[in-house]
Amino acid sequence: MTMQSATEISPDMPEFETETLRVSGLSLARGGIELVRGFSLDLAPGDAVLMSGPNGTGKTTLLRALAGFIRPDAGEIRFGELPPGEVAADCLGWLGHADGLKPNETPRAALRFWADLTGQSRKAILPLMRAMAVESLIDRPAARLSRGQQRRTALVRVALANRPIWLLDEPAGPLDGGGRARLASLVAWHRARGGSVIAATHQRLDWPDARRIDLGAHR
Amino acid sequence: MSALRAIFMREARLAWAGGGGAAGPTAFFLAAITLAPLAIGPAADLLSAVGPGIMGFAALLSVLQSADRLFGDDHGDGTAELYLLSGVSPAWLVLAKVTGQALATLWPLPVIGCLGAMMYGVPVQPALMGALALLAAIPALSLIAGFAGALAAGIRRSGLLIALIATPMMVPVLIFAAGAGRSAFEGDERALANLLLTAAVSLGTIALAPFGIAAAIRSRLG
Amino acid sequence: MLSYFSNPQRFDQLARTLIPIFAVLALGLLAVGVYLSFFASPPDYQQGETIRIMYVHVPAAYMAMALYAALAAASFVYFVWRHALADAAAEVIAPIGAVFTVLALFTGSLWGKPMWGAWWEWDARMTSVLVLLLVYLGYMALRAALEDAQQAARTGAILAMAGIINLVIVKFSVDWWSSLHQPASVIRLDGPTIHSSQLWPLAIMALGYSFLAGWLILYRLRSQALRRRVRTLQRQREQAARAREEAVS
Amino acid sequence: MNAFLDMGGYAAFVWPTWGLSFAALAGLVVHAVLERRAAQTALRRLEEDEA
Numbered sequence: 154m155t156m157q158s159a160t161e162i163s164p165d166m167p168e169f170e171t172e173t174l175r176v177s178g179l180s181l182a183r184g185g186i187e188l189v190r191g192f193s194l195d196l197a198p199g200d201a202v203l204m205s206g207p208n209g210t211g212k213t214t215l216l217r218a219l220a221g222f223i224r225p226d227a228g229e230i231r232f233g234e235l236p237p238g239e240v241a242a243d244c245l246g247w248l249g250h251a252d253g254l255k256p257n258e259t260p261r262a263a264l265r266f267w268a269d270l271t272g273q274s275r276k277a278i279l280p281l282m283r284a285m286a287v288e289s290l291i292d293r294p295a296a297r298l299s300r301g302q303q304r305r306t307a308l309v310r311v312a313l314a315n316r317p318i319w320l321l322d323e324p325a326g327p328l329d330g331g332g333r334a335r336l337a338s339l340v341a342w343h344r345a346r347g348g349s350v351i352a353a354t355h356q357r358l359d360w361p362d363a364r365r366i367d368l369g370a371h372r
Numbered sequence: 373m374s375a376l377r378a379i380f381m382r383e384a385r386l387a388w389a390g391g392g393g394a395a396g397p398t399a400f401f402l403a404a405i406t407l408a409p410l411a412i413g414p415a416a417d418l419l420s421a422v423g424p425g426i427m428g429f430a431a432l433l434s435v436l437q438s439a440d441r442l443f444g445d446d447h448g449d450g451t452a453e454l455y456l457l458s459g460v461s462p463a464w465l466v467l468a469k470v471t472g473q474a475l476a477t478l479w480p481l482p483v484i485g486c487l488g489a490m491m492y493g494v495p496v497q498p499a500l501m502g503a504l505a506l507l508a509a510i511p512a513l514s515l516i517a518g519f520a521g522a523l524a525a526g527i528r529r530s531g532l533l534i535a536l537i538a539t540p541m542m543v544p545v546l547i548f549a550a551g552a553g554r555s556a557f558e559g560d561e562r563a564l565a566n567l568l569l570t571a572a573v574s575l576g577t578i579a580l581a582p583f584g585i586a587a588a589i590r591s592r593l594g
Numbered sequence: 595m596l597s598y599f600s601n602p603q604r605f606d607q608l609a610r611t612l613i614p615i616f617a618v619l620a621l622g623l624l625a626v627g628v629y630l631s632f633f634a635s636p637p638d639y640q641q642g643e644t645i646r647i648m649y650v651h652v653p654a655a656y657m658a659m660a661l662y663a664a665l666a667a668a669s670f671v672y673f674v675w676r677h678a679l680a681d682a683a684a685e686v687i688a689p690i691g692a693v694f695t696v697l698a699l700f701t702g703s704l705w706g707k708p709m710w711g712a713w714w715e716w717d718a719r720m721t722s723v724l725v726l727l728l729v730y731l732g733y734m735a736l737r738a739a740l741e742d743a744q745q746a747a748r749t750g751a752i753l754a755m756a757g758i759i760n761l762v763i764v765k766f767s768v769d770w771w772s773s774l775h776q777p778a779s780v781i782r783l784d785g786p787t788i789h790s791s792q793l794w795p796l797a798i799m800a801l802g803y804s805f806l807a808g809w810l811i812l813y814r815l816r817s818q819a820l821r822r823r824v825r826t827l828q829r830q831r832e833q834a835a836r837a838r839e840e841a842v843s
Numbered sequence: 844m845n846a847f848l849d850m851g852g853y854a855a856f857v858w859p860t861w862g863l864s865f866a867a868l869a870g871l872v873v874h875a876v877l878e879r880r881a882a883q884t885a886l887r888r889l890e891e892d893e894a
Contacts, residue, residue, distance in 0.1 A: 184743055185826030186833050207840045209833070220457065222593045242459030251450030257390035262382075269378035270458050369840075519756065523749055527739045537732040537753065540725050541760045544767035551771065569770075573763070584756050591748035624868075632847075643851035650864040690871060697867045704860040708853050806868060810875055817879035824885045827893075 166277060169317040169347040172233060172244050173197050174219070179228030181214050188214050189368065192228070196318065198347040201340065201360050205353075206368035212353035213250070215368070216320050219351065220247055232318070246316040248324055252307035256296035260287070260306045263295065264313060271314045281309045284342070285335050300327035305335070312339060319343060319350040325358055333358065375460045376468040383472030397434040398480045404430035405488040416493050423492030424502045424553025427485040431506050431549075432513060432542055435478060439517035439534045440524070442473060443589065447525035452589050462586030466518070467578070470585075474514035482507040494557055502553025505567050509549035511574040515581035516541045522588035545573045602819060605679055609812045616809035623802030630795035638792065644708045645792060651701035653800040655723055657807055658698050661691030662726060662761070664811075665733070669754035672747060679815075681747040682822075684754060685737060686814040690807060692730040698723050718765075718772040725764050729757045743822075 174196040181189040188211030196202060204212050217223045219230055221237030232240045254263055264278045282288040285305040290298055298306065304327050311319060319340075325333050333356075340350055340360055352358065387393060408426045409419055446452040455465055486503035490496065520538035524530040552566035631649040638645035665687045671680035702723070706715045714720070733753055740746035850857040 184829055185822075186829050207836075209836060217593075220453075222453065222456075222590075224594070242457055245457055247453060247457050249450045249453050251448065251453075253450035253454045255386055255390070255445075255449065255451070258382075258386060262385075266378055266382045267454075270375050270460065272375070523736055523753055524739065530739070533732075533735050533739055536728065536735055540729045540732065540757070540764065543725055544760075544763045547767045547771045569767075576763075580759070584752060587752050588749060591752060592745060594745060594748060637851060643853045643857060646850070646857050647860045650860055654864065693867055693871055697864060700863055701860045704856050704863075708856050803868075806872075810871055813875050814878065817875070817882045820879070820882035820886050824882065824889060827886075827889045831889075 166315055166346065169198065172317040172349075174318055174349065174351075175229075175231045176219070177229050177231075179215070179218065179225050179230065181211055181218055181223070182226050183211070183214055194351075194366070196349045196351065198317065198349055199344050200349045201344060201363035202351045203354055203358055203360065203363050203365045204351065204368055205355070205365065208355075210368045212368055213322055216322050216351065216353055220245055220320055244317050246311040246314050246319040248307055248311050248319070248321045250322055252295075252303045253310065254295035254298075254303055254306060257294050259292050259294055260298075260309075261291045263306070264310060267310050268313055271316075273313055273315050277313055277315075278309070281312050281339075282306075284312075284339055285309050286331065301329055301332050304328055305332060308336060308339060312343065317348045319348065319352075321350060321352040323354055324352055325354060325356050375458065376464055379455075379460070379465055379468040380472040383469045384476040387473040387476035394477050394480050396438045397477055398484065400434035400437045401430050401481060401484050401488075404433060405484070405491070409492070420493035420557065423489045423494040424498060424557050425550045426492065427489050427502050427506065427553060428509070428546055428550030430488075431481050431485055431509070432546055434481065435510075435513040435517050436535050436538055436542075437531075438477060439521040439538065440530045441521075442470065442514075442518045443522040443525045443585070444530060447589075447592060452525070453593055456590060456593065462589070463582035466522075466585045466589070467582045470514055470518045470582075474510055478510050478514060481510065489553065494553070498553055498556035498563075501556035501563055501567065502550075505549040505552035505570050508567060508570040508574055509545050512545040512570075512577040513542065515577045515585070516545070519581050519585050519588065522585045522592070525589070525592050545570060545577075548573060602679075606816065606819070609816050613809060613812050613816075616805045616812065620802055620805035620809055623798055623805060627795055627799035627802050630798055635791045635795050636789070638789075641709060644705060647701060647705040648792075649795045649799050651698060651705050652796055653803040654694050654701055655698035655719070656800055657803050658691055658695040658723060658726055660804070661687050661694060661807060662729065663758065665691060666754045666758035669751035673751040673755065681751070682815055682818055683811065684750065685747075686811055686818055688730055688734050688737070690810050690814075692727065692734065694803075694807070695723060695727040695730055699727065716772065718769045721768050721772065722761075722765055725768070726761065729761065733757065743825075 174194070176192065176194040176196075179189060179192040180187065181192075192215065194202065204215065206212060214223060218225050219237065221241040230237050232244050237245075254260075260282070261278070264282075265275050268275045268278065279288060279291075282291060285308055287302055287305045287309070290302055290306075295303060295306070304324070308324065311321070325336055328336060337358070337360055343350060405426065408422075408430070412418060412422060443452065446455070455469075456462060458465070482503040485506045486499045489499035489502050494502070516538050517534070519541070520534040521530075523537060524533045527533060548566045548570040552563050552570060555561075555563035555566055627649070631646050635645075637643050665684050668680040668684040668687065671677050672684065699720070702720050703713050706720075707713050733750060736753055737746045737750045740749060848854060
């Protein structure tokens with residue numbers, strides 16, 4: 154599977170202005186159990202962070218705190234100077250455990266909806282689907298897509314939203330070898346445009362000069 | 373504004389096609405209308421007296437019947453998270469969603485309510501008033517069902533829990549909506565008052581419920 | 595004032611001192627109430643001896659509503675200031691309020707039979723109490739259905755606050771609904787027709803019920819703090835076991 | 844004495860109402876005490892295992 158060069162993916166999307174994510178002294182507890190204590194992180198444009206650690210160590214909880222779904226018990230999260238609450242919508246691309254696809258909706262209809270909802274142009278849909286090699290499935294209802302194909306479609310949605318900071322929860326979970334390579338090139342294209350990404354993952358993802366954090370050590 | 377239109381269109385399209393669209397509430401309403409006389413008995417004067425009330429009651433139950441699909445699916449398949457992160461104000465987003473779904477699935481209720489009332493021996497004019505009251509009640513019914521559905525999103529077999537949570541909140545709109553039909557049938561002058569009160573409750577619910585639903589969705593994602 | 599109670603030790607001290615005081619007050623008031631109800635107040639000129647049922651029915655109905663107001667207030671404090679004690683209070687109050695509501699319904703029915711001739715009268719007041727019972731059950735069912743404690747607290751708070759708004763509208767709509775054929779109820783309960791000698795037992799019994807409810811709430815709050823510590827300890831033990839098992843594998 | 848017990852002919856309603864009321868109040872108190880004791884033993888058992 155040749156590694157697609159970052160420039161091949163060419164929906165005409167402008168560069169991002171610089172958006173840094175600063176996390177300082179974050180601690181998170183769930184049901185009385187402390188998952189993360191004193192976690193700090195700076196994510197400058199172009200950075201990539203891979204979070205690993207046994208399940209139940211708080212990877213997902215940390216991502217959900219960064220997205221503003223969960224209030225941390227201590228510490229601060231800042232996008233530039235703003236807390237996640239106000240600004241999360243404009244600068245966060247989110248990929249949760251679930252792909253956000255409706256069973257009886259086709260990728261074409263879904264991605265058009267997400268483009269309209271986030272105020273992006275629909276022209277970027279096809280190039281991005283080609284980048285994830287799912288363009289042939291554009292009119293097949295999501296229920297009849299495989300888990301891997303659904304995940305690729307969800308990754309297209311994340312890219313389509315054109316947001317600088319990506320939070321990806323197990324992005325490569327159901328992906329095969331080809332899928333992981335295409336994910337790597339999508340992330341490389343995103344970072345080349347000044348975007349940044351934090352991913353929680355079990356698998357070894359070899360994204361060039363990505364910082365690796367083992368959450369198990371943070372308790 | 374186009375984002376809200378996008379949500380409205382998507383929810384209406386999905387509700388219309390998937391999940392049986394209007395078939396669910398319609399089938400439930402017809403079943404209730406058919407079974408009630410078998411339980412109450414064929415006495416014509418009795419049936420016509422309870423006719424308007426049965427219509428209101430059955431309409432309420434058919435809205436409740438499809439309540440868990442309103443927000444339960446979004447909670448499970450990740451859509452709720454994405455909606456909250458879309459930058460659209462949650463209350464407006466929820467209102468657009470419930471309006472889309474209500475129009476796509478509940479439009480037959482007033483029609484069936486009118487025909488059903490006539491089947492129970494209610495004259496045309498009160499039957500029409502009952503149907504009008506049902507139409508006025510639909511916003512309140514669907515938003516309250518949405519609120520209960522959002523609170524119980526993702527819980528296994530949440531149907532019973534949603535019914536228990538929504539029942540007390542449906543009391544006012546049921547009293548006024550069924551009251552409109554009944555007063556029209558009994559010829560006392562409160563029919564219009566009941567209709568206006570139904571509309572008032574619906575407007576109040578439109579103003580308040582979206583914030584409650586948005587808060588419920590956010591708390592269930594926390 | 596709110597932050598004063600935010601640390602558990604200070605609240606626990608206060609609870610430990612208040613609990614015996616409330617117990618003594620409740621028992622004393624109830625004893626005086628029983629005496630006043632039976633020996634120191636005349637039968638009613640219309641109802642005769644059945645007036646004595648009112649001395650337990652009205653306090654029960656009053657407690658049912660007062661406890662829901664407390665539940666909603668605690669939920670509001672939790673929702674806005676995230677005050678763990680307020681959430682604990684809301685969780686503890688709900689079952690107590692539900693029991694008082696059931697009690698109010700039964701005593702109301704036992705009162706209705708001799709007075710109106712029917713075990714259940716769909717009048718505005720009794721119907722509202724029945725709806726209140728459903729609100730309590732809905733709140734408890736929702737909290738029980740949510741495993742995550744934090745979600746149960748926030749979601750329960752939202753439902754409780756919606757419930758208080760709804761109960762106001764329910765009160766109005768049920769009055770409107772029942773006023774069609776129902777003649778104004780023969781006995782004006784809270785109107786001037788209550789003779790002062792009948793007001794005293796009612797007030798004392800209501801006060802006795804209130805202090806008993808206060809005792810129950812404080813007492814159960816303390817045992818709930820224990821239960822939450824047990825749950826946390828169990829979770830920590832499970833997590834430690836998981837970590838050990840990971841270290842081995 | 845039995846005039847008192849007769850309650851003007853309404854004995855069948857007054858006494859059950861009061862009986863029910865005090866049964867409910869007593870029930871609430873007893874449940875609260877049992878609940879507390881159960882919590883204490885559970886905590887003690889956990890702490891013993893801890894030691």
